[in-house]
Amino acid sequence: MNKHPWLTYSRKVKQRVVLPLYGGTLLQTPTTRVVIGQEGALQEGSVVKIYLLVDEETGVIEKASFQAVGDTALIAAADTLCELVEHKNYAQASRMSAELIDRKLRDDPGTVAFPSSASTALNRALFALMEATMLCQDIAIKDPYAHSPVQEGGGGSSVHYEHWATYSLAEKLSIIKEIIAVDVAPYVALDEGGVEVKELRNDTEVIVAYQGACTTCFSATGSTLSAIQQILKDKVHPHLTVSPDLTTLQFAPY
């Protein structure tokens, strides 16, 4: 027999269900517009509306909220999605994925927050968001890299490797690659970018190679780089530093 879906929810999902933080509607101001995306209909038994308050100058989402008649998975997904898109521009928001929602709500990075049966609900919320971002296409995004997509400290608790010095180089690289794959790669993918670990120099200097949009992005040597470094310091070892492989960048970094 399948496990009851409620038993497989993470603690964070359950908190969102009972106390959603982003339920409500939004009113526009002189410099912002409110766009609304909807998926489903009340007559179909499930409907979700995502409200975005978007700065008409920059395309940045200042606030997000939702309204929904739906099951627990839809409520938790819509609420989390609203948090994820705030302070991002609408183009970044349009690249949100079900995996990012799940990662945001995991109690433990290795254990999914939602059961697979919730995928319909997660995608329902994403379709509503997509529809809302489509209504912003006329706003030119002036500074697409105003905010690093990487969230420092996000995606799990801080874990230090006490015996870091005793690990072999291969073991150290494996740990760093795992952290980058879980806590960095999904977020830079929002900007159609990529990042991979190239080497570990002198046991402390991590060399990363950028891919895709990151290779032309100034934050690759700024806010994104410092966010990656902070994540590795928090989760692996406080002495780690991160440097970009300059040959992968298509601009003069310094």
Add this chain to the structure above:
Amino acid sequence: MKPPIFFDHSFSYHPLPSIQGLVHKEYPPHAFSPCFQSAERAAREDKAHRSLRDKLGISTASLYYLTASHQEALEKMFATCYLQEIFHSGKNHILVSELDRVAFRPIENKWRALGVEFRSIPLSEEGHITEEMLKKSITPRTALVAFSWVNPLTGVIQPAYDIAKYCSAQEILVHVDMSHIVGKLYCTIQDLPADYITCAARSFRGPHDIGIVIGQHKGSIEANASFFLHQLEAVEAAVSHANATIDEMHLEVTRLRTLFEKKLAQKIPGAQVVFQHLERLPSVTVIAFPKVHGEYLTYLLAESKLYASFWDDQQTSLEEVLTVMHVSPEIASSAVSFAFSQQTTEVDIEEAIARLFSCYQQTKALTQGIP
């Protein structure tokens, strides 16, 4: 701290305190002796059998067995039907009520390999199996029609006598699962023109791991099921209790259910009793709430320690059940099932209404923008 209120079939399934001692009773050393059957044990066994036959209305010509689970009872019934009818006649179609497909799925998977084909009997607009629906579904190769007398989530009662009578006239074997009927509906098994009857003992507060399979009329059960005397006595005690309290179920529990439905309608305008016009169990009601998903509301209710049902014990959701019964998607998705028992009091009803209202108000913040 709020005391829990169980409107979720907990009390329907909770083994009677009086039988808990029987089931877990320690056996004396000679209990398993192959060559020692005391006169006292034989007398007790005989007494329990006679009482069980009498209280369930099983004729002396019928065979019945206790099995290690309700699922095993279903398995034995199908195995018998295969060996006695399908194998010899070549009729290999089994019609199962659309509401019961989930329960029969493990059996279906097994018997399909032997060439048995399972088909659904669609339900009428009222959610019933009717003669018209049977006429559409029955083929010359139909060997057996199988259905549950009642669905525990909705409480809607199928016209079992009419269905069985029609099928018998067509010379088709009939299986009725009568779980949730004992202690809730006045019935005598031998009057039901069904060939096979199964039941889960836990549905009348008997031991949780016991099923009952009965063969009567054309049906006979090929079973070598064995059971311990204590389990037989526990089932007999639970049936006796269910029969003794059936009047209370129809009078007091029904009164409390009506009170709940009325008070809820006053407190939450738009709340709708889904099957009020149909014959249903006296202990169950399904309520649809405007602009809230039933699963979400059930979750919030559980957080406030008011336990209602959105799934049955096989994890079939109420929404799926109602959809099969032709209820509109809007109502089906917003419905919650509540079950009452002899333990329910008016104080419980008042407190439950207050908690329901509070949880329902909580959901409003998420739905003001939904027209």
